[in-house]
Amino acid sequence: xxxxxxxxxxxxxxxxxxxxxxxxxxxxxxxxxGPSVNVEGDFSSEGNxxxxxxxxxSVHTSRVLSVEPGAKIIANVRAGSALIAGEVRxxxxxxxxxxxxxxxxxxxxxxxxxxxxxxxxxxxxxxTMPGIEGVEIKSGRRSKKTEEQSAxxxxxxxx
Amino acid sequence: xxxxLYDSFLEQRKYNGIVKxxxxxxxxxxISGKILRLNNFTDAKPIIDDEIKRGATNIVIVxxxxxxxxxxxxxxxxxxxxxxxxxxxxxxxxxxxxxxPLNEDSVEVLAKRRKEKLDIGLVNNRFFVSQLxxxxxKVQVIYDRKFKVTAADKxxxxxxxxxxxxxxxxxxxxxxxxxxPQDGKLEAFLRPLTKSGFxxxxxxxxxxxxxxxxxxxxxxxxxxxTDGRQTKEINxxxxxxxxxxxxxxxxxxxx
Numbered sequence: 001x002x003x004x005x006x007x008x009x010x011x012x013x014x015x016x017x018x019x020x021x022x023x024x025x026x027x028x029x030x031x032x033x034g035p036s037v038n039v040e041g042d043f044s045s046e047g048n049x050x051x052x053x054x055x056x057x058s059v060h061t062s063r064v065l066s067v068e069p070g071a072k073i074i075a076n077v078r079a080g081s082a083l084i085a086g087e088v089r090x091x092x093x094x095x096x097x098x099x100x101x102x103x104x105x106x107x108x109x110x111x112x113x114x115x116x117x118x119x120x121x122x123x124x125x126x127x128t129m130p131g132i133e134g135v136e137i138k139s140g141r142r143s144k145k146t147e148e149q150s151a152x153x154x155x156x157x158x159x
Numbered sequence: 160x161x162x163x164l165y166d167s168f169l170e171q172r173k174y175n176g177i178v179k180x181x182x183x184x185x186x187x188x189x190i191s192g193k194i195l196r197l198n199n200f201t202d203a204k205p206i207i208d209d210e211i212k213r214g215a216t217n218i219v220i221v222x223x224x225x226x227x228x229x230x231x232x233x234x235x236x237x238x239x240x241x242x243x244x245x246x247x248x249x250x251x252x253x254x255x256x257x258x259x260p261l262n263e264d265s266v267e268v269l270a271k272r273r274k275e276k277l278d279i280g281l282v283n284n285r286f287f288v289s290q291l292x293x294x295x296x297k298v299q300v301i302y303d304r305k306f307k308v309t310a311a312d313k314x315x316x317x318x319x320x321x322x323x324x325x326x327x328x329x330x331x332x333x334x335x336x337x338x339x340p341q342d343g344k345l346e347a348f349l350r351p352l353t354k355s356g357f358x359x360x361x362x363x364x365x366x367x368x369x370x371x372x373x374x375x376x377x378x379x380x381x382x383x384x385t386d387g388r389q390t391k392e393i394n395x396x397x398x399x400x401x402x403x404x405x406x407x408x409x410x411x412x413x414x
Contacts (some may be wrong), residue, residue: 034366036351041306045369052364057306 030063035070043075051086058090069103076108091125161185161192161242162215164206164230166222167199169246177246180263181221188270192217197226204233211239217407219243219269223250224289224322228386231288235279235404242269242407253289253321258409268409275412276402280320280345283396287385288404289322291397295352295360296381301374302347308368310351313360316375317348318397324348344369345399373397 030047033039037053044060051059051071058075059065065079071086078093085101092098094112102120109126117123169178185191193215195206207218207230219242220230227243234241244265245254251261259265280287293316300308300316317324347368355361375381375395383392 030367030369032365032367034349034351034364036310036353036363037349037366038309039306040309043306047369053366 031061033071049079067104069101160215161190161217161219162210163192163194163219163221163244164203164226165194165196166226166246167197169222170196174246177262178221181244181246181266184263184266185269188266190270192219197222197230202233203230204237207234207237207239211237215239217242221246223247224253225250225387227253227321228287228289229388231279231404232286232386235286235288235400240272240274240405240407244269252323252325255411256321256323256413257406258412260409269407272407273410274405275408277321277404277406277408278343278399278401279403280318281398281400282383282385283392283394285385286400286403288320289386290320290324290384291316291318291386292384293317293375293395294382294384297378298375298381300347300349301376302368302370303372304374308349308366310349310363312354313352315350315352315362317350318373319346319348343399343401344371345373345397346370347373370397371399 031045031049033043033049033051033053033055035052039053039055039057041057042060043049043055043057046062048064048066049059049061050066050068051073052068053071055073055075058077059073060078061080063080065077065082067073067082067084067086067088069085072089073087074089076090076092077088079095081096081098082092082094083099083101084104084106086103087105087107089107091108092106092110092112094110097114097116098110098112100106100115100117100121100123102118104118104121104123106121106123106125108124109128110123111128113130115127115129165178168174182191193210195210197203197206210218217240218230218234218237220226221244223245227245231241243254243257243259245251245259245261248261254261254265259268280291282291295313295315297312298314298316300314302308347370349366349368351363352360353363373396375397377393380391380393383390383395
C-alpha cells in the first residue's frame with residue numbers, strides 16, 4: 001500500500017515535470033554567445049543567435065540575430081531579422097526587419113527591407129532599401145534625362 | 160526474446176517492491192525474459208554480444224541514468240533494439256526526454272514497442288549517450304571546423320546528448336535552469352570562469368552552441384566526465400553519429 005501511494009505521487013510529479021520541460025523547450029533559444037566569450041571565424045547558425053560577447057569574422061543566420069548592449073561584432077552580418085543594441089563593425093544584409101536601439105553603433109553599409117532606428121543610435125554607412133528601383137544617384141552633375149526621371153518619380157511619391 | 164540488464168543498486172531493499180511489480184507486469188504483457196545483474200565493473204559490450212548470439216533481439220536496461228549511460232556507451236552499434244525501464248525518482252533525467260514514465264508505468268511503453276532510431280555522440284571514437292562534462296580548465300573550442308570559441312581564463316564545457324543539464328547562476332541562485340537536448344544536433348554549454356578575490360572563481364553567463372562536430376583543445380591535460388566516468392584528456396573530438404541506436408521510446412518524448 002505504501003508503495004502504491006508513493007507511485008501515484010511519482011507519476012503526478014513526473015507529469016508536471018514533463019509539462020514544465022515541454023514548455024521550457026518551446027521558449028529555448030538556439031545559440032547564445034556569452035558576455036565573456038570571444039568567437040572567431042565564420043559563425044553561422046540555423047536558429048536564432050543572441051550575441052552578448054565579441055564575434056570576429058562573419059555572422060550568418062536565417063532567423064533572428066540579437067546583439068545585446070556591450071556586445072561587439074567585427075564582421076559582415078547576414079540575417080533574417082536583426083535587433084541591434086551593441087556595436088557592429090561591418091556590412092549588414094538583413095532580409096526582413098532591422099531594429100536599432102538607442103545604444104546601437106553601426107559602422108558599415110546596411111541593406112534591409114524594413115528599418116527602425118531609435119533616437120540615439122549611431123550609423124556610419126550607406127543604407128539601401130528595396131522599393132525604389134531604377135533611381136541612379138550620382139555625386140556629380142546629373143544629365144537632363146535622369147533629372148526629368150527623378151522629378152517624375154518624386155511627383156509620383158508625393159501623390 | 161527479451162534480455163533485462165539490472166543495475167546493482169536494485170538489490171537494495173527499498174527497490175524490492177517496484178522490481179516485483181515490474182516483473183509481474185512484464186509477465187502480464189508476455190514480454191518477460193532473461194535477467195542479468197550488472198556489477199560496477201561489468202563491461203556491457205561482451206554481455207550484449209553474447210546474448211545477441213543466443214538469439215536476443217531486445218536488450219532492456221533496468222536502472223537509472225548511470226545504468227543507461229554505462230550500457231549504451233558500450234553497447235551502441237549492436238544489432239538489437241534497446242529498451243529502458245527507469246527505477247526510482249532520483250537520477251532519472253534521461254527517461255522524460257525519451258518519453259518513458261518512471262517505475263512500473265514504463266512497462267506499458269516497452270510493451271507498445273514504439274521504435275525510433277536515435278543519434279548519439281562520439282568522443283574520440285567512443286560512444287557517449289547521456290552527457291559529457293569538461294571540468295573548468297583552460298581550453299579552446301572549435302565548432303564544425305568553422306569558428307573558434309575562447310575565454311580569458313578557465314572554461315567549463317558540458318555537452319548534452321540525452322541527459323538535460325541543470326545549472327544555477329551561483330550558489331545563492333534559487334532558480335534551477337535547464338539545457339534540453341535537441342534532435343539531430345548535440346548541444347554544447349560553455350561557462351567561462353573569472354577570478355574573484357584571491358582564491359575563488361566566479362561563473363560567468365553561459366554560452367550555448369548546437370553543433371555536429373566539435374574539438375576541445377586544452378593547454379594542458381583536463382578532466383572529462385563521460386557518462387559518469389572520469390578520464391584525463393588533452394584533445395577531444397566530438398561528433399554526432401546519426402541513427403546509431405534503435406530504441407523503444409514513449410509518446411511524450413521531447414524530439
